[in-house]
Amino acid sequence: MSSSRDGRRSRDPRRPGAAPRSGGPVPRGRPSRPRSGDPGRTPREAPPPRRPRSGPPPPPRRPGGGGPRPPQRRPFKRGNARRRLHIAGILMTVVLMVFAGRLVQIQAIDASHYAAAAEDMRLTTIDIPTTRGDITDSSGNPLALSVEAMTVFVDPVTVRDDERGTVIDELTERLDLDRAEVAGKVDAEPSRYQVVAEKVSPAAWDEIEALGLSGVGALTDYKRVYPDETGAADLVGFTGADGHGLEGLEAVMEDTLAGKPGKQQVETGASGVQIPMAGGLSQEPEPGKDVQLTLDRDIQWHAGQALAERVEELDAEGGSAIVMRPDGEVLAMADYPTYDQSEYADSEAGDRLNGAVAEAFEPGSTNKVITLAGALEEGLTTPESVYTVPYSVQIHDRTFSDDHFHKTQQLTLNGILAQSSNVGTIKVGQQLGPQRLYDYLRDFGFGSPTGLDLPGENAGILAHPDDWWGTQLPSISFGQGLSVNAAQMASVYATIANGGVRVEPTLVAGTVGEDGGLTPAEDAPSRRVISKDTADELSRMLEAVTGEHGTAESAQIPNYRVAGKTGTANRVDPETGTYNGGHTAMFVGFAPADDPELVVQVVLHNPQDQYYGGEAAAPVFTDIMSFALKSEKVPPTGTEPTNIRLFGGG
Incomplete structure (x- = not known):
């Protein structure tokens, strides 16, 4: 590439707008004005001085001419690529080590803890009913006693579609219930446990169980029974629906009669309903003690x-x-x-x-x-x-x-x-x-x-x-x-x-334990x-x-x-x-x-x-x-x- 007399680089004629080479053909179009200082320009041809412009000064021209330079940007200082990769690798390694450590902690070190916590989220401990002690006269004749009863329930998820009508009809008829209520319980998905009836006699449940109905089960419970016409209702009192004494000796002797319920773990379904079939017995129930009175039943x-x-x-x-x-x-x-103790809700306070x-x-x-x-x-x-x-x-x-x-x-x-x-x-x-x-x-x-x-x-x-x-x-x-x-x-x-x-x-007179022996009351x-x-x-x-x-x-x-x-x-x-x-x-x-x-x-x-x-x-x-x-x-x-x-x- 050649240079001009003023030391500037000549334009390449192969690029648009470039200055023609010396000795080359003159381009067509408007002739170019000779520049100041050039050999062929006379003083008369010198351009008038330019008036100063307001504002910022014009941008500097590029070396060799060709118009003003574009605005200069601050160059981005790029770091060393290897260094950047090295730092990124270290950070990724640290993150992966944290994740790996956490996984080791969860799956190895604290595995049993988290497994137990997960199980606790779906397992609940409930009380298992126990036998309430009897109240008897001085000869052991019962004035109040507990008998086995059943709580009948359905698991709607396991009721077969082809048996749905049969399940509803049988439970309605045998337990003397409202059909619409029974149907609502049978259809209560995703629930796994719907109580249909409580205090059902074992004989009645045996008949239902023999039918082999899908999704129908029962839990053992107890109900309080008072022999007819003992003449001791106002003295003996009664228990509530939860089995705890409310009045009379049933209330006074609650701690002795009630015993201690057992414990059982049950699974809690997505709807929050307990599924008793899923848990295991964790504590045996302790039956209550019988209370023997000085009363004579006949007198x-x-x-x-x-x-x-x-x-x-x-x-x-x-x-x-x-x-x-x-x-x-x-x-x-x-x-x-x-x-009547069995119908105490129908009585007035004065009668009791x-x-x-x-x-x-x-x-x-x-x-x-x-x-x-x-x-x-x-x-x-x-x-x-x-x-x-x-x-x-x-x-x-x-x-x-x-x-x-x-x-x-x-x-x-x-x-x-x-x-x-x-x-x-x-x-x-x-x-x-x-x-x-x-x-x-x-x-x-x-x-x-x-x-x-x-x-x-x-x-x-x-x-x-x-x-x-x-x-x-x-x-x-x-x-x-x-x-x-x-x-x-x-x-x-x-x-x-x-x-x-x-x-x-x-x-x-005293209390009677499981061995049948009487522990006399204090004098x-x-x-x-x-x-x-x-x-x-x-x-x-x-x-x-x-x-x-x-x-x-x-x-x-x-x-x-x-x-x-x-x-x-x-x-x-x-x-x-x-x-x-x-x-x-x-x-x-x-x-x-x-x-x-x-x-x-x-x-x-x-x-x-x-x-x-x-x-x-x-x-x-x-x-x-x-x-x-x-x-x-x-x-x-x-x-x-x-x-x-x-x-x-x-």
């Missing part, structure tokens, strides 16, 4: 029947009856109205109330025995002591009188109790005084829970002597101004029958309240109540000596707070009087027409006591009643 049933008949006959609001041994063992505790402990009432004349017991124990009087007893007496602003009008008479302490004189008892109470009377009431169990630990117990009301006003001492002396429940009152007479030693009433607390001499004197005095001149001849039982006491108390009207709410009729006693074996307490709430204790309640006492003496095979009394003096003077 309990008879007491309930006799009480119900009398309540209905006298159109009373209700009543209770208790049969007890002198040592506090309860053989029967009946209440009316009552209910165990009135023997939940219903508090004024004890009336049955309380007089405590006033006399205190005076005898303190040596303030004797059974033969004579009192002048008018029909009525004025104390402060109140007049107290006996139930029946009589002229002023001379009565011994025996006669005061036999005639149930309010005025005579007030005189004895004044001898005893407020504090000592209160102390004996407490010692006999008033104002404190019975120890039976039954739901809804009402311990009654017994104010402290510091809170008594002017007429409180005479009122409390003959059974007004305080309240008790039937079990407390029965315990008073059991104490006398037990020679003056009070033993807290008991219902539970009930006991304490001496009065001496045996005082108790014997009271027994003779109480026997006179059922004698010829007493208030309860209707309580006599052929061939047996009977000691007891009538009681008639006014009921407080809750709306007015006055004694205008009817009456409470009572009778409580024991037999045989000379060697007591059984105590019976009967309470009737607001009976109509006949409301005196000797008329309304004593016949029920006689009925129940007669049956109980025969049931317990108590031999007839071989002695005659002691003649005691009721009246004094000439």
Whole structure:
């Protein structure tokens, strides 16, 4: 390539726009102007000076001419290619090592952990029902028991299409269900577990199982059964749908009866429904213990029947009856109205109330025995002591009188109790005084829970002597101004029958384990309240109540000596707070009087027409006591009643 005189490279004539070579043909077209400084250009031909332009200076021309240079860009500094590949390789190696390490950790080091976690996501532990312990009487006769039942279910996924109609028809007919509901469960895919019916008898399930229906299965469960007409519904109570005790002894003894459920793992499907077939048993269920009561089933049933008949006959609001041994063992505790434990949802709360402990009432004349017991124990009087007893007496602003009008008479302490004189008892109470009377009431169990630990117990009301006003001492002396429940009152007479030693009433004899052995309950607390001499004197005095001149001849039982006491108390009207709410009729006693074996307490709430204790309640006492003496095979009394003096003077 040649160079021009000015040292610039000449244009290549082979490229468009290039300068022609020296000596070559002149190109056609407009002649080119000679450039300044060229040999052939004259001064006249020099171009005028250019005016300066505003803005940035023109771009520099390329060497050798040919127009302005294009805008200069900052050159990209490229690194070394090998270096870049080396760095990229290191990074990829690090990433792959992290992934590989994580895979090793998951699949090798922590494999068991993640496998367990994955399994936990679809496996759940559920409780396996266990057998609830039975409640029995003292001879092992059931008052409440658990029997095997079945929970029938379907697995919709495994029900064959050609059997769908048959499955629906058979389950509907055999289990007496709504067809549309059964069809909905059979079609409930993707669910794997749909409960069709609960508490199905094993016999009914055996018939269904024999059909070999696809997708139909059953789990073993238990249901609570209460034998008909035990007369113990208010005492025993019932369990709920989940098998846990809700009322009565079922609730009180829950921890003993319930046992411990087993554990089973079940698979949880995509819909969240448990599939019991997929898991395994992880813990065996532990059955509950049987609870053996002191009750006698036959006596309990008879007491309930006799009480119900009398309540209905006298159109009373209700009543209770208790049969007890002198040592506090309860053989029967009946209440009316009552209910069907198997249909408890259809009953009212009042029907389920165990009135023997939940219903508090004024004890009336049955309380007089405590006033006399205190005076005898303190040596303030004797059974033969004579009192002048008018029909009525004025104390402060109140007049107290006996139930029946009589002229002023001379009565011994025996006669005061036999005639149930309010005025005579007030005189004895004044001898005893407020504090000592209160102390004996407490010692006999008033104002404190019975120890039976039954739901809804009402311990009654017994104010402290510091809170008594002017007429409180005479009122409390003959059974007004305080309240008790039937079990407390029965315990008073059991104490006398037990020679003056009070033993807290008991219902539970013990628990029975799987081996059938009885573990006895702890002995009930006991304490001496009065001496045996005082108790014997009271027994003779109480026997006179059922004698010829007493208030309860209707309580006599052929061939047996009977000691007891009538009681008639006014009921407080809750709306007015006055004694205008009817009456409470009572009778409580024991037999045989000379060697007591059984105590019976009967309470009737607001009976109509006949409301005196000797008329309304004593016949029920006689009925129940007669049956109980025969049931317990108590031999007839071989002695005659002691003649005691009721009246004094000439």
